[in-house]
Amino acid sequence: MAEKTPATENPETPATTARKITATAYGEPSEVLEVAEVEIPRARRGTVVVQVRAAGLNPYDVKVVRGQMGTKEENLPLSLGGEAAGVVHAAGADSGFRVGDEVVVYPASGALAEYVSSSADNVHSKPAGLGFDVASSVLLAGVAAIDTLATLSISEDDVLLVHGGSGSVGSIVVSEALASGAKVIATASPRNHEHLSRLGAIPVAYGEGLAEAIDAARGDQAVTAVIDTVGSDEAIDVSLQLVKPHRIVSLAAFGRSGDGIVVLDGSSEQSKHFRRSAIEPLLEDAAAKRITVEIARRFGFDDAAEAFEELAGSHPRGKLIFNPRA
CATH class of the missing domain: 3.90.180.10 (Medium-chain alcohol dehydrogenases, catalytic domain)
Structure with a gap:
């Protein structure tokens, strides 16, 4: 057979x-x-x-x-x-x-x-x-980025400090914040500074001397808001020297919520609304290369x-x- x-x-x-x-x-x-x-x-x-x-x-x-x-x-x-x-x-x-x-x-x-x-x-x-x-x-990182920006109502009136600006979430935060007219200072390792400059942000290196580097980058303008994607104590400690805790939003510093900062995990009804509403605009922005x-x-x-x-x-x-x- x-x-x-x-x-x-x-x-x-x-x-x-x-x-x-x-x-x-x-x-x-x-x-x-x-x-x-x-x-x-x-x-x-x-x-x-x-x-x-x-x-x-x-x-x-x-x-x-x-x-x-x-x-x-x-x-x-x-x-x-x-x-x-x-x-x-x-x-x-x-x-x-x-x-x-x-x-x-x-x-x-x-x-x-x-x-x-x-x-x-x-x-x-x-x-x-x-x-x-x-x-x-683009979406998993993107909706988190939009959630942070919407929570702080970032606009052209802001000088925004972004910790971890070259990461998947941070890069979208930087691009969308700049599109809103805000001035953006972003921390990253030196090897990623050229990338941040191309996006339009002012890059600064994290680590020793971070506070002084941010002071130099902001010039005579005060930092008005902070978005943290890193979660390190260094990032939060420096941020608390610059703005009130309610103007600091973090996606990673869960252990620092006791300092009064806003820690987002996407579970609140407000976050769910911001994230859901961001999906179609993010896809359109990616298609138009407004974000990369x-x-x-x-x-x-x-x-x-x-x-x-x-x-x-x-x-x-x-x-x-x-x-x-x-």
């Missing part, structure tokens, strides 16, 4: 399974990440299944794998990846999308995969001219653990991108 050809090798038979990165336990990515074969999701009413072209890798993903966001055994295996861009593979009734639409999924769950399923509420049309790599990596997202490196299934290790350490400026076709 002749052997049957496996269904997956028959071009007329659609694939029913696909690859997905999961963590089988909590721990170091190199030890717990694996590529699983899972069923391709089916679209149901109000949901969309997207074939992923690119997904953004974020420090939050590393924290989830290491158990820093909780270690509930019932959540294993972990589905990873919070933002993606791709093409609609299947669309349920009342979803508002059609097969073939180019879209961005945010917030997403399990985006480090060949296919991701999402509520249609979290699927957004990708503007023409916006590449999949950038589209997949640098891509540092691309990874695939074979080097996913390496990507997580690089993400956890000191990596080049820019976003790390997962490409399921790599």
Whole structure:
């Protein structure tokens, strides 16, 4: 009897399974990440299944794998990846999308995969001219950036100090603040000062002499607000010398909330409103290159653990991108 050809090798038979990165336990990515074969999701009413072209890798993903966001055994295996861009593979009734639409999924769950399923509420049309790599990596950082700016109501009347101005969130804070007419001073390592200058900010080096460097950068204008993406005591201590605590917003200094600064984690109703309202404008700004997202490196299934290790350490400026076709 002749052997049957496996269904997956028959071009007329659609694939029913696909690859997905999961963590089988909590721990170091190199030890717990694996590529699983899972069923391709089916679209149901109000949901969309997207074939992923690119997904953004974020420090939050590393924290989830290491158990820093909780270690509930019932959540294993972990589905990873919070933002993606791709093409609609299947669309349920009342979803508002059609097969073939180019879209961005945010917030997403399990985006480090060949296919991701999402509520249609979290699927957004990708503007023409916006590449999949950038589209997949602008929103998670971008909505946090807009939340900080909106919380402080930054305008042309402000001199804004941004701690960590060359990072994924900080770069968007800098660009959007400058677009509002504010003067921006941004801290970063010296190797990123040219990048900040190109954006239009005044760069200063963090570390010894930070307060004096900020004084020199601001000239005869007083700093009126601070956005912190770093969370270091140095950043907060210097900021408290410059402005009142309620004019300091941090995305990272959770241990300093007792000083009266505003610490944002996205959970308040105000933050949720600011972040949700920012999605479409951010995509349009990225498409028009009013904000830029640098891509540092691309990874695939074979080097996913390496990507997580690089993400956890000191990596080049820019976003790390997962490409399921790599």
